[in-house]
Amino acid sequence: MKIIKELSIIMGVLYLSNVIKEVSNMPIPATVLGMVIMLILLSCNIVKPKNIETVANFLLDNLTFLFVPGGVGLITSFGLIKGQVTKILIVAIITTAITVAVTGFTVNLLNKRKKR
Amino acid sequence: MKEYLNTPIFGFALSVIAFQIGLYINKKTKNALFNPLIIAIGLIMALLIVFDIDYEVFNEGGNIITFFLGPTTVVLALPLYRQLNKIKGKAHNILIGIAVGSIASFLSVIFLSKLLGIDEIIILSLLPKSSTTAISKEISSQIGGISSLTIAATSFTGISGYIMGPSILKLLKIDDKIAVGIAMGTGSHASGTAKAMEIGEIEGGMASLAIGVAGLMVVLIAPMVVKLFFK
Numbered sequence: 212m213k214i215i216k217e218l219s220i221i222m223g224v225l226y227l228s229n230v231i232k233e234v235s236n237m238p239i240p241a242t243v244l245g246m247v248i249m250l251i252l253l254s255c256n257i258v259k260p261k262n263i264e265t266v267a268n269f270l271l272d273n274l275t276f277l278f279v280p281g282g283v284g285l286i287t288s289f290g291l292i293k294g295q296v297t298k299i300l301i302v303a304i305i306t307t308a309i310t311v312a313v314t315g316f317t318v319n320l321l322n323k324r325k326k327r
Numbered sequence: 328m329k330e331y332l333n334t335p336i337f338g339f340a341l342s343v344i345a346f347q348i349g350l351y352i353n354k355k356t357k358n359a360l361f362n363p364l365i366i367a368i369g370l371i372m373a374l375l376i377v378f379d380i381d382y383e384v385f386n387e388g389g390n391i392i393t394f395f396l397g398p399t400t401v402v403l404a405l406p407l408y409r410q411l412n413k414i415k416g417k418a419h420n421i422l423i424g425i426a427v428g429s430i431a432s433f434l435s436v437i438f439l440s441k442l443l444g445i446d447e448i449i450i451l452s453l454l455p456k457s458s459t460t461a462i463s464k465e466i467s468s469q470i471g472g473i474s475s476l477t478i479a480a481t482s483f484t485g486i487s488g489y490i491m492g493p494s495i496l497k498l499l500k501i502d503d504k505i506a507v508g509i510a511m512g513t514g515s516h517a518s519g520t521a522k523a524m525e526i527g528e529i530e531g532g533m534a535s536l537a538i539g540v541a542g543l544m545v546v547l548i549a550p551m552v553v554k555l556f557f558k
Contacts, residue, residue, distance in 0.1 A: 240465030242400035249404035267402035280389025284475030314428025315510030321420035
């Protein structure tokens with residue numbers, strides 16, 4: 212019964228965030244809103260980690276698999292990306308390097324400055 | 328043959344099997360380039376094309392799997408909550424770092440893409456790629472991108488960060504453990520975090536924190552950036 216109890220909390224939060232999103236028209240994806248609500252519930256000790264842990268670990272451990280069908284959807288956009296694949300890969304590689312470098316540099320600088 | 332495909336079991340089974348093959352190849356080669364997700368997607372695409380099967384037919388089963396992204400995104404709060412407890416006092420620097428990094432990601436995607444003459448709809452799909460796939464794909468559809476392209480680009484970003492990240496940080500002489508972790512998580516989400524965990528415990532923890540925080544950051548910044556550069 213533990214799984215059902217955990218799922219009730221998780222799906223309840225997800226449904227609530229969907230309703231809030233519908234009503235308020237917030238520019239935030241409902242699922243992300245659900246994550247924020249769950250974070251607040253955890254921080255306020257209303258939900259404890261052990262109340263959602265089993266299901267959460269199962270889902271998070273298999274997270275990557277869940278993107279398979281969505282990724283296959285690329286098949287419907289082949290026409291759009293035709294001839295631009297190399298450019299897309301170049302952008303992905305260079306911008307990732309920039310993001311890692313800038314983030315690391317900033318935190319490194321701030322942390323070192325504070326120590327002095 | 329087509330009548331045998333008209334069941335959600337087809338797409339579901341195909342997804343599971345293709346991913347299992349991807350995991351197997353990844354394990355055998357021990358090479359980050361052989362990413363299980365990309366292998367699975369490629370295998371299924373090839374099969375659908377060869378047998379001339381519509382994506383909709385496959386997705387009857389695929390939808391069931393995709394559905395679980397909802398609850399999974401909600402429980403991303405759990406690792407985030409656990410890490411947040413550990414950074415009290417250093418939160419300030421970390422938040423600034425993630426914000427600066429996320430903005431750098433947006434700006435570099437926009438400028439480089441425009442420089443290369445990439446179509447606007449593709450730029451919009453690439454824009455949220457530094458955040459974790461569960462979040463990037465949602466933002467993509469929200470700002471008018473193609474979510475399937477975002478999923479592919481996000482995985483590729485993960486691979487790039489996994490491979491290049493540590494060398495870049497070493498090259499720039501970034502040795503602060505927190506900085507290394509935050510950089511890996513902000514730049515290349517879950518794959519970056521996997522690499523950070525190989526480097527060390529603090530690095531791994533910080534990277535998993537950065538996934539959640541950077542995701543939220545991207546959610547908040549993306550609409551503004553789109554308004555500023557595209558509308």
